Amino acid sequence: MTAEVTNGIKVSVETAYEPNRSNPVHQHYYFAYRITIENFSGTTVQLLRRHWFIFDSIGTKSEVEGEGVVGFQPILSPGESHQYISGCNLTSELGKMYGTYQMIDKTTKEKFDVKIPEFILIAPFKLN
Secondary structure, eight states: OEEEEETTEEEEEEEEEOGGGOBGGGTBEEEEEEEEEEEOSSSOEEEEEEEEEEEETTSOEEEEEEESBTTBOOEEOTTOEEEEEEEEEESSSEEEEEEEEEEEETTTOOEEEEEEEEEEEEOGGGGO
């Protein structure tokens, strides 16, 4: 697991290779990731947007931007957390992702970015 704290918001990431959803013969590798967002700040915040940077080991790069996460724009009071699972398709057995969440402080209405730490996506057979 990898984690990072920005402005009192902790983002943790766990990853898993999904062999049943992958097809290496056709250069299709599917990875799931579980994100946990924890509010250690003293104010209520809401996640508005996400911005991902995705890379694989053969040079493919992509960006994904949009509202919320898996259809939600969670509101987190101090001490609360939100967890979701999503996934990523790569054309190689090795890659990485990182990004930001745009949040808003519900009291001050100030928007700020929270860093999503870089994490590695690797098929277990690549480790041998």
